[in-house]
Amino acid sequence: MLIKVLGPGCRKCLETEKLVQEAVRESGCEATVEHVRDIAQIAQHGVFTTPAVVVDGEVKSVGRVPSKADIKKWLGK
Amino acid sequence: MKPIQTQACCPEASAAPAQTETMMKYVLAGIPLLAAWWLVYSNLEAFSGWFAYDLLKLSHESHFGGAVAFFVYDTPKVLLLLTLVVFGVGLIRSFFTPDRTRKLLAGRRESAGNVLAALLGIVTPFCTCSAVPLFIGFVTAGVPLGVTFSFLISAPMVNEIAVVLLYGLFGWRVAAIYLGTGLLIAMLAGWVIGKFRLEHHLEDWVLEIKAGENAYTEANMTPPQRIRYGLDAVRDIVGRVWLYVVLGIAVGAAIHGYVPEGFMASIMGREAWWAIPVSVLIGIPMYSNAAGIIPIVHALLEKGAALGTVLAFMMSVIALSLPEAVILRKVLKPTLIAVFFGVVGFGIILVGYIFNLVI
Numbered sequence: 074m075l076i077k078v079l080g081p082g083c084r085k086c087l088e089t090e091k092l093v094q095e096a097v098r099e100s101g102c103e104a105t106v107e108h109v110r111d112i113a114q115i116a117q118h119g120v121f122t123t124p125a126v127v128v129d130g131e132v133k134s135v136g137r138v139p140s141k142a143d144i145k146k147w148l149g150k
Numbered sequence: 151m152k153p154i155q156t157q158a159c160c161p162e163a164s165a166a167p168a169q170t171e172t173m174m175k176y177v178l179a180g181i182p183l184l185a186a187w188w189l190v191y192s193n194l195e196a197f198s199g200w201f202a203y204d205l206l207k208l209s210h211e212s213h214f215g216g217a218v219a220f221f222v223y224d225t226p227k228v229l230l231l232l233t234l235v236v237f238g239v240g241l242i243r244s245f246f247t248p249d250r251t252r253k254l255l256a257g258r259r260e261s262a263g264n265v266l267a268a269l270l271g272i273v274t275p276f277c278t279c280s281a282v283p284l285f286i287g288f289v290t291a292g293v294p295l296g297v298t299f300s301f302l303i304s305a306p307m308v309n310e311i312a313v314v315l316l317y318g319l320f321g322w323r324v325a326a327i328y329l330g331t332g333l334l335i336a337m338l339a340g341w342v343i344g345k346f347r348l349e350h351h352l353e354d355w356v357l358e359i360k361a362g363e364n365a366y367t368e369a370n371m372t373p374p375q376r377i378r379y380g381l382d383a384v385r386d387i388v389g390r391v392w393l394y395v396v397l398g399i400a401v402g403a404a405i406h407g408y409v410p411e412g413f414m415a416s417i418m419g420r421e422a423w424w425a426i427p428v429s430v431l432i433g434i435p436m437y438s439n440a441a442g443i444i445p446i447v448h449a450l451l452e453k454g455a456a457l458g459t460v461l462a463f464m465m466s467v468i469a470l471s472l473p474e475a476v477i478l479r480k481v482l483k484p485t486l487i488a489v490f491f492g493v494v495g496f497g498i499i500l501v502g503y504i505f506n507l508v509i
Contacts, residue, residue, distance in 0.1 A: 112286070121283040
């Protein structure tokens with residue numbers, strides 16, 4: 074599973090990345106977490122408010138810090 | 151407000167009774183809270199006088215007594231106002247996602263589009279670090295360039311924190327002037343930029359992005375979710391801003407009697423015509439949010455700087471900044487950035503002069 078956190082590196086983006094890391098660790102999923110900072114790549118996902126979370130190519134949330142419970146739901150746990 | 155969302159977007163349709171129950175809880179908790187808010191707010195002045203002159207036994211004539219009374223009155227007043235307004239704006243914002251704003255603006259003609267974009271800039275939740283992705287999202291969805299700029303100018307500059315702080319510290323007139331001129335600058339600057347027809351000054355890769363690919367829409371929020379959104383906004387914004395508010399009021403109180411009246415008048419007073427462009431130029435490399443700049447604004451106004459000059463300075467600090475130019479450089483060619491800064495800076499200077507003439 075590939076999870077991408079999209080965001081240029083602001084406070085909320087870093088918070089989101091941290092939550093995703095924690096959720097992955099706690100649920101014991103096999104998942105790679107990647108933080109995409111490049112604006113062009115972010116735009117390629119059709120996302121225009123950050124932070125956004127993309128799980129296996131599917132955009133799960135945009136423009137907010139998701140809750141850990143939400144993230145775990147996306148992980149299928 | 152619609153009573154219950156009927157979209158079959160999620161398997162939570164069966165959760166409707168639980169939703170009504172949560173809503174009831176919020177309403178039941180909200181009414182006494184609002185009453186308490188009002189009670190505290192309306193008694194602040196009496197309390198601050200009692201605190202400074204009766205409890206601490208400071209003299210009515212002393213500078214220190216006046217400063218203490220001012221601080222004890224203004225700090226809770228501004229924080230209470232801020233809490234209520236941020237919550238209210240949070241509720242409104244839960245109805246305006248950037249995605250919805252984009253759809254409202256796409257294909258809009260200029261002029262009407264500029265007005266709408268500037269207004270939507272107030273209510274659309276927007277974090278400054280999203281400026282560039284948002285810019286791309288708007289332009290690729292067919293929002294005209296000038297209309298996009300109206301939004302980008304208005305969103306950081308005309309915000310509820312600035313308006314509440316100005317209202318709490320300097321009265322409704324200053325707040326209204328700021329709100330009105332901020333919107334006007336956003337509308338006109340966007341319109342002017344649109345007239346220059348600078349679409350080819352976007353970086354090429356921006357135009358190659360297909361609009362709406364994989365576009366994602368958030369499910370509609372339920373009423374309790376909206377309330378939680380408002381509460382989160384209060385926690386987030388008031389939590390970040392309260393220190394600046396306290397600092398701003400303390401600065402105002404501290405210099406109240408100690409720095410000579412009219413200290414700034416010769417440098418930033420109404421007669422110093424060159425003060426406005428210089429203030430704007432100084433303001434551009436500085437970057438701060440509305441709350442951070444308030445202590446400085448307070449100190450300047452208190453000591454005789456002219457209102458127009460100070461507002462121009464405040465607007466240039468909030469609306470234009472070098473870090474922003476660096477970020478925007480990824481999508482805009484240098485000419486377009488120069489036009490953006492030039493037009494907005496010019497508008498701010500103009501507003502400064504008009505105020506110093508009128509008031």
